């Protein structure tokens with residue numbers, strides 16, 4: 001590969017040679033402001049030229065340590081070899097035929113792989129789409145067609161996308177929903193077991209939260225009217241909340257007992273991110289349907305709904321699809337990404353990232369009172385920031401901490417209902433030195449708050 005190639009050949013080093021963002025990025029930002037709608041934001045307006053392994057390079061020659069993976073997408077690294085090889089070959093062969101016009105093998109092969117990799121050994125089928133939101137919308141369509149019921153149950157702090165139905169499913173007003181209503185009907189929200197913020201404490205959280213959720217479903221909707229319960233097994237945008245152990249199995253059992261389709265939204269947590277193929281495996285959950293996207297195709301747009309064959313087949317022929325859904329280049333990329341996950345054992349890599357990062361984050365919590373909680377699994381980890389001596393969320397501190405990290409060349413993302421969670425989503429192929437250097441920067445930034 002030449003020196004101008006990104007991917008694994010990019011020098012794996014942090015390099016800060018200008019202010020962040022630098023002068024060339026600032027020039028581009030001025031052009032962007034004139035041409036791009038203001039509603040589309042960016043975490044850090046440095047303009048990317050190359051990326052790979054654990055770094056992102058910008059137009060000013062800075063090289064940032066990547067703790068974001070483009071929001072949990074480039075788990076196999078940017079421009080991973082197998083992704084580039086397979087997608088390039090497909091690009092040269094044909095770019096599109098529309099699976100609904102003339103089909104192609106890559107689409108079928110991705111569906112076969114999804115059947116193999118997702119939990120449960122029952123007969124499974126899949127349908128492919130472009131974005132995560134589209135997958136969630138289609139999971140709801142399928143669940144409604146199967147059950148002939150309408151209501152959908154979602155949870156506090158849940159995030160499922162930005163289209164009209166998925167905005168309704170998403171909990172947080174700002175920035176996702178504000179001024180964009182009215183929202184789709186027949187969506188009901190119930191409590192989730194958020195151990196750090198459960199009023200009676202983490203020990204009783206799973207039992208009380210599941211009892212409350214189930215009681216609300218029965219009293220306010222009627223279980224017999226519920227088509228689907230949709231939940232992220234590890235909540236992403238809501239703040240990397242791990243539902244207290246026992247909560248998910250209780251909700252899944254309730255769904256099963258009442259003929260409700262249990263949908264695991266693993267768009268952020270799936271594909272090796274938490275050290276398992278899917279986060280719900282940690283509690284032995286076998287979802288009826290599972291939605292995937294983000295990490296599935298090494299950066300190309302692809303999403304899927306996978307689940308029990310009899311549920312997936314409930315929608316009439318022609319009822320599911322879309323012009324670009326399961327694009328052949330994206331399918332080729334997904335096959336390359338899955339090949340990489342298997343060959344490099346990225347589940348083991350994710351678990352190793354946790355082993356390196358979590359003890360250091362826990363040490364930081366002992367040292368810095370602003371860190372109220374450390375949580376997450378694998379390479380999906382977070383710290384929740386609070387006012388010292390309380391649990392009051394500290395969004396300003398979180399923003400200041402992110403800014404300090406950015407200026408030192410560490411790309412971090414914030415999240416959470418209260419805007420007070422800093423999340424860490426490094427590519428699973430990141431080197432250990434970069435990982436530790438990133439944590440050093442974080443510690444320096446905490447010390448300088």
Ligand SMILES: *Cc1c(COP(=O)(O)O)cnc(C)c1O
Pocket residue numbers: 130131132133134136159160161162232236237265266267268269293294
């Ligand atoms: C990102 C995300 C979505 C939406 O995916 P898009 O590709 O942005 O539409 C849905 N659910 C979860 C859990 C996500 O993290």
